[in-house]
Amino acid sequence: MRKMENRLFIGCLLLLLFLTVFLLLFVMYFIGREALPTFRELSLFSFLFGERWMPVDLGGEKAFGIFNFIAATAAVSFLALIFAALLSIGAALCLSCFLREELRGFLCSVIDILAGIPSVIYGFIGIELVTPLFIRAGVHTGSCVLAASLVLSVMLLPFMIASLSESFRKLKERYYPGAEAMGISLSYTVRSLILPRAAGSILIALILALGRAMGETMAVMMLVGNANLFPRILGKAETIASLIALEMGSAEAGSTHYHALFAAGFVLLLFLFLINFTIGLIRSRLPDIEEERYL
Numbered sequence: 386m387r388k389m390e391n392r393l394f395i396g397c398l399l400l401l402l403f404l405t406v407f408l409l410l411f412v413m414y415f416i417g418r419e420a421l422p423t424f425r426e427l428s429l430f431s432f433l434f435g436e437r438w439m440p441v442d443l444g445g446e447k448a449f450g451i452f453n454f455i456a457a458t459a460a461v462s463f464l465a466l467i468f469a470a471l472l473s474i475g476a477a478l479c480l481s482c483f484l485r486e487e488l489r490g491f492l493c494s495v496i497d498i499l500a501g502i503p504s505v506i507y508g509f510i511g512i513e514l515v516t517p518l519f520i521r522a523g524v525h526t527g528s529c530v531l532a533a534s535l536v537l538s539v540m541l542l543p544f545m546i547a548s549l550s551e552s553f554r555k556l557k558e559r560y561y562p563g564a565e566a567m568g569i570s571l572s573y574t575v576r577s578l579i580l581p582r583a584a585g586s587i588l589i590a591l592i593l594a595l596g597r598a599m600g601e602t603m604a605v606m607m608l609v610g611n612a613n614l615f616p617r618i619l620g621k622a623e624t625i626a627s628l629i630a631l632e633m634g635s636a637e638a639g640s641t642h643y644h645a646l647f648a649a650g651f652v653l654l655l656f657l658f659l660i661n662f663t664i665g666l667i668r669s670r671l672p673d674i675e676e677e678r679y680l
Contacts, residue, residue, distance in 0.1 A: 413654070420648035423449070426641055432648065438613045440632065440642035449645040451652065453615050457530065457622035458653070461605055462598035464534035464618075469541040470591060476542070477549035482557050482575050493550070500543035508607035511536035516608065524619050528610035531618045536604050541594045548593070552586035553579060589664055596660040599653065602626040625653045 423432065427449055435450020480489050515535055516527025524532075556579045564574040602624075610621025611631060623631075629646050636643040 416647055416651045416654060419644055420651040421644075423641065423644040423648040427645070432645070433652070436613075436615065438628075440636070440645070447641070449641065451625065451628075451645075451649050453613050454623055454625045454628050454649065455652065457609070457616040458599055458624040458626070458656075460530055460616040460622065461533050461537060461609060461624055462595055464530065465537035465541055465598050466591060466595050468535060468538035469545055469594065472538075473542050473545035473549060473590075474587065477546050477553055478575060478580075480546065481550040481553035482561075482571060482579065493547070496543045496546055500547070504540065504601060504603040505607070507536055507540055508604040511604060511608045519619075526610065526621075528608055528621055529619045530609060530616045530622050533605045533609040536608055537598055537601055540601065540604060541598060544597060545590050545594050548590040549583075549587060552583050552590075556582055585667060589667060592660055592664050592667070596657050599656060599660075600626060602630050606630055625649050 432449060432451060433455070434452045435448060436452050437448040437450050438453070439446075439448045441447070480492060484492070511532060515532045519527040519529060519532050557574075560578050560582075561571065561574050564578065565571075605624055606627040609623060609627060611623045611627055612621035614620060614622055616622035629650055632642070633646050636646055
């Protein structure tokens with residue numbers, strides 16, 4: 386009877402695994418199938434490197450170039466990652482190494498609440514608090530790449546802090562008792578031992594956060610300005626996710642515009658797969674660090 390239950394349990398797990406893989410492959414197939422007709426009318430080069438996006442015939446030739454959208458997606462995401470990196474590393478070290486367990490548990494609960502706030506709320510907060518600052522600084526309308534990056538960096542903080550604090554805590558439990566026995570201070574142990582040994586975990590957290598940032602839609606759309614321009618820090622731009630969210634509802638099914646939006650989504654999907662591939666490569670090259678992360 387027990388063997389039968391074990392086989393049934395393992396069978397359910399395998400079924401769920403195959404279902405997950407099937408869903409992933411189905412999403413890739415569906416997006417790829419809808420994106421493919423784009424290239425019957427456009428060349429891959431003009432689609433990826435063209436800077437003009439004109440899906441409606443207003444007396445001129447239609448154009449579907451997404452280079453500015455790709456550049457804006459990268460600019461907003463990397464800027465947000467830079468802003469979030471130092472804050473999240475410092476906060477994670479403080480939570481995992483320098484605070485008492487009771488206070489750490491309370492603050493982690495607060496950070497988890499921040500992670501659960503809908504992105505549209507962050508967008509509203511950005512409109513009310515961030516854009517007025519940029520307007521007073523001379524940025525017209527207050528919408529720009531920097532404003533979107535600042536708000537996006539706040540959205541990345543809970544994710545990165547949760548990931549890093551767990552890694553730092555495990556490393557502290559592993560190394561600090563021995564360091565304390567030798568009279569080495571906690572701050573020196575953190576600087577000289579924990580941080581260097583956590584380099585792989587930090588890098589993986591940054592790459593995962595980059596993937597999270599590239600897929601963010603609502604808050605970025607509300608603050609970036611949504612103009613098809615090459616991104617400048619204090620200028621307007623538009624990301625791939627914003628483009629799809631804004632125009633998919635008005636695109637005629639089966640039109641080149643419709644398929645071009647799916648092709649843009651497929652490009653974003655490829656970027657995310659590249660990020661995950663990079664994470665797997667890093668883990669395979671840094672086995673010692675990853676082993677310590679889960680001890």
